[in-house]
Amino acid sequence: MNPIHKKILVLIHNGKPVCLSSIKKGMDHKRKGARGSKKKFLETYKILEGELGDKPYFGGERFGYMDLTLIPFYTWFYSIETIGGFKIEAQCSKIVAWAKRCMQK
Numbered sequence: 001m002n003p004i005h006k007k008i009l010v011l012i013h014n015g016k017p018v019c020l021s022s023i024k025k026g027m028d029h030k031r032k033g034a035r036g037s038k039k040k041f042l043e044t045y046k047i048l049e050g051e052l053g054d055k056p057y058f059g060g061e062r063f064g065y066m067d068l069t070l071i072p073f074y075t076w077f078y079s080i081e082t083i084g085g086f087k088i089e090a091q092c093s094k095i096v097a098w099a100k101r102c103m104q105k
Contacts, residue, residue, distance in 0.1 A: 038084050045092040052094055056101055063105050067098075074099040 048070070052058055058066035077088050077099070089096040 038086065041080065041084075042088075042091050045088070045095050049092055049094045052098055057098070063102065067102050067105075071099065071102045074102070 055061070057063050058070070077096075081087055
């Protein structure tokens, strides 16, 4: 609870915070949700790959604002792969190659 603004940011039950992740919806529900999330994630990166095409950077030959804006998402790839149990490079190799070029900058 925020005593200044009188807003509750976390549900408190019996003096203990209750996080959304602790609410159980069933194993099958989680599995279906994970598959859907993985599919949406990969669809988004396939769209980005289409925009990237065969160019080294989104703006062409030079590293630009679009690259600068998108490269922070690459830092999440390891976590996404670990939690999701898949390799992004296997399905979105152009994006991973682009990210590696950007990291050289």
